[in-house]
Amino acid sequence: MALDSKVPQGPIADKWTNYKNHIDLVNPANKRNIDVIVVGTGLAGGSAAATLAELGYNVKAFAYQDSPRRAHSIAAQGGINAAKNYQGDGDSTYRLFYDTVKGGDYRAREANVYRLAEVSANIIDQCVAQGVPFARDYGGLLDNRSFGGVLVSRTFYAKGQTGQQLLLGAYSAMNRQIGRGKIQMYNRHEMMDVVLVDGKARGIITRNLVTGEVERHSAHAVVIASGGYGNVFFLSTNAMGSNVSASWKIHKKGAYFANPCYTQIHPTCIPVSGDHQSKLTLMSESLRNDGRIWVPAKLEDAQAIREGKKKPTDLSEDERDYYLERRYPAFGNLVPRDVASRAAKERCDAGFGVNATGEAVYLDFADAIKRYGREQALIHGDHNPSAEKIDKLGKEVVKAKYGNLFQMYDKIVDENPYETPMMIYPAVHYTMGGTWVDYNLMTTIPGCYCIGEANFSDHGANRLGASALMQGLADGYFVLPYTIGDYLSDDIRTGKIPTDLPEFEEAEKSVKEQINFFVNNNGTKSVDHFHKRLGKIMWNKVGMARNAQGLTEAMAEIKALREEFWKDVKVPGSADTYNEELAKAGRVADFLELGELFAKDALVREESCGGHFREESAETEGPQKGEAKRDDVNFAFVSAWEYTGEPADAILHKEQLEFNDIELKTRSYK
Amino acid sequence: MDMNLKLKIWRQNGANDQGKMVDYSLSDVSPDMSFLEMLDVLNEQIINEGGEPIAFDHDCREGICGMCSLYINGEAHGPDRGITTCQLHMRKFKDGDTIYIEPFRAKAFPVIKDLVVDRTAFDRIQHQGGFISVNTSGNTQDANSLPISKHAADEAMDAATCIGCGACVATCKNSSAMLFVGAKVSQYALLPQGQVEAADRVRNMVAQMDAEGFGNCTNTGACEVECPKGISLDNIARMNREFFKANI
Secondary structure, eight states: OOOOOOOOSSOTTTHHHHHHHHSOOOOHHHHTTOEEEEEOOSHHHHHHHHHHHHHTOEEEEEOSSSSGGGSGGGGOOSOEEOOOOTTOSSOOHHHHHHHHHHHTTTOSOHHHHHHHHHHHHHHHHHHHHTTOOOOBOTTSSBOOBOOTTOSSOOEEOSTTOHHHHHHHHHHHHHHHHHHTTSEEEETTEEEEEEEEETTEEEEEEEEETTTOOEEEEEOSEEEEOOOOOGGGGSSSSSOTTOOSHHHHHHHHTTOOEEOTTOEEEEEEEOOOOOTTOOOOOBOOGGGGGTOEEEEESSHHHHHHHHTTSSOGGGSOGGGEEOHHHHHOTTTGGGSOHHHHHHHHHHHHHTTOOOSTTSOOEEEEOHHHHHHHHHHHHHHTTOSSOOHHHHHHHHHHHHHHHHHHHHHHHHHHHOSOTTTSOEEEEEEEEEEOOEEOOOTTSBOSSTTEEEOGGGBOSSSTTSOOTTOHHHHHHIIIIIIHHHHHHHHHGGGTTTOOOOTTSHHHHHHHHHHHHHHHHHHHOOOSBOHHHHHHHHHHHHHHHSSSSBOHHHHHHHHHHHHHHHHHHHHHBOOOSOSSSOOHHHHHHHHHHHHHHHHHHHHHHHHHOOSOBTTBOBTTSBOOSSTTTTSBOOOHHHHOEEEEEEOOSSGGGOEEEEEEOOOSSSOOOOOOOO | OOEEEEEEEEEOSSTTSOOEEEEEEEEEEOTTSBHHHHHHHHHHHHHHTTOOOOOOOOSSSSSOSOOOOOEETTEETOSSSSOOGGGOBGGGSOTTOEEEEEOOOOTTSOEEETTEEOOHHHHHHHHTTSSOOOOOOSOOOOGGGSOOOHHHHHHHHHHHTOOOOOHHHHHOTTOBOHHHHHHHHHHHHTSGGGSTTHHHHHHHHHHHHHHTTOBOOOSOOHHHHHOTTOOOTHHHHHHHHHHHHHTO
8 A cells, every 4th residue: 555645735834724724524413423432541642532522522532541640641741842932032833843853853744743833832822721830930921941952942841740730731621521421431441452344443442451341342433542662662761551552453453653663762861770670760851951961081980980989079070071062062961862862872881871880971950050049149139149058049949940850869769969960871761653644643544543652753763852742732632633524524424333243243352362362371471571571672682772783683582582472471360350460461462563563663774863873874974973874865764564464574665755845954963 | 788578468359359468578679679669579479479469550650640559557658758659669668677558548449459449539520620611722812811920820830730649538537538629629729710610610529529428628637748749738728718709
């Protein structure tokens, strides 16, 4: 099947408006006869479910958590971008569009990104109207901060809990519709498969995670909003339950999976402390507004620190290497995430790491505390403040801005980051890749849509900070509710989809077979055992730096591990009760397939772009020496994989990316 | 230094089972482990011995989703302050300690299995008014057209940080949900956008809170102490004021 992105004709600034003016609509009376299923209730799924219900559709929403409010969007800390230009610093829709395409290393679809930038301002208006308590200045207007990879302040925030507040906003909109009966909410339910009738997505099979009951649900369209697949690495900043299964099930039924190798390794996470580690914790990128990243300039100092013979505060300014400021003077500590992560790895690989494992760098707030302290002293009319007073006032400002993050760090690491620099190291965070969708956000299965992190479309090969929240809400509030109408307008006479069709019966049967297989397998090793081994393969061979040999090995190792998993996995308990091991087994089974496709995708893409760094493709000379080298002649395409059985046999379809409004350039932050 | 621990954990096979405390011992616990990672290790041990692992709720493991619960040594989210159970670290315990682990207990939070409880009563309260009635249209007024004083916005934010974990209910001798409901009512009461529906909101949410079987507030203040997000008792006072205003 040839890929048709369905990008409308016309100038980029007019595409979305013209398109909205010409698509088919469903009249309000007919919307009452149409059902839509939404899987996942994070920012994308929650906002979509609420908006579709407001429009009049009957929505069924599903979440594996015990409440829609707990989806992992809630953990996003730093902020949400919008081209409001409230700061008057030269921001515009075009600039947000440009920054996002450049930040994504020219591997995103232009028209989608422009639309995202265009609706970004509406998101802030909508959220404020819902009562989202964004940070404000003393004049009562909204405050902004700056994030990596841009030269303006366009990030709106609510302390270090922006994701929480935005999700609670979407959740409140859902609550209003649940109360009116327009959304039927299914908590603690997991989607086990999608059901296709006459080639169209017409329902899903779910498992009730409390009773174990396998259920059929029908609808006229199915929306997948189940988030990213970072947990394929076992250790990531994702929630423990975050999984690829909904996306993978639709992939196996015909939805192409795009760019799985585009994964964001976030530069500022708390380093791994031991083998017991179950997840990694992010320290918001917003910290890089004020924190300076460094390692010791001399190897012997790094070694002394690792051995506990020296403390970071013992080193003078000239004994420190602020390597981001040194290498990237224009953007300094606010380079994009992929660049910052690779730079940290480069220093640690060279022996400058600062914790016992040698895999950590410093994020230091001492300068910011001094700077803010002096400023506050002046505001308080003290023109000759003592060092103690500066320190005290400065810490108060830092606490107001980042207090919850500092507390989180203190609790996990047992060190006070107001007194000693934080230790940080990159960790798997976000997946830019995902289900391939067209301009309507529809997958290659008619009637099956994919929104938010679960799709691939807007961030190219690297996502800029504070853009995930923007994309999730743009898709759910402002894009999907329009585009889905164009498809559903054909369904006004279809009537309710019956769930006793043979297609439902068959899908339910195969779901039950898999469940029964797991609980009767009598293997010897736990699900986590396999998940951890998969994670190690991924991190070591498909992580921050990749090469052909490692990727080839990874594919073979994952395949072997998958075979071992099916032979030897042990799932205690029964199928007809609350059984978390059983739920985990199904998720890990899918990760074991995705992991291989991920490595294959990385192997095929013989260039470096964004979060995908091939060691064979780096600049060897000139001012960009050592930086990632993109190959626009051969790789300016989206890799969309078609499932055929074994992940290694997946068929590659290419969507050629066209750049008419932005010139393809080497991405420089120097 | 690694620790050896005795654990007494509530096991209950479904809502209708009577349930009982069961003894476990666990060795070589690292002080850097989180409390839930300690339970992961215990579960791995139970699975390898052919048993059924202990069911407990958890998800984000960074203190924000509100999914984890647990009553540890008689305290919601355990002995530390300002954190959820997933942020509690084993360095708060000593070698040889006996640790009691129970579910959040309240009539309105029935046990699902072991340490997992059903907190959907909180959702049902929110369905009755935990929102501002504004449709998504794309032509909502500009966000800066209505300035809001920083103090009001900050106070609303403080109330809005509630994660809905239910520690307040589990801690309260009356199993009251007033801190939770008060926080939501306050967030909207402090913002101009929330004024239009204020009276209906507080009346309806309080009615649902009562219908769910939560108790009343007797100003003990234990909820505020145990709340992982430091939600202030002031929110209960504000809700009472809003309720009074709505009913005169």
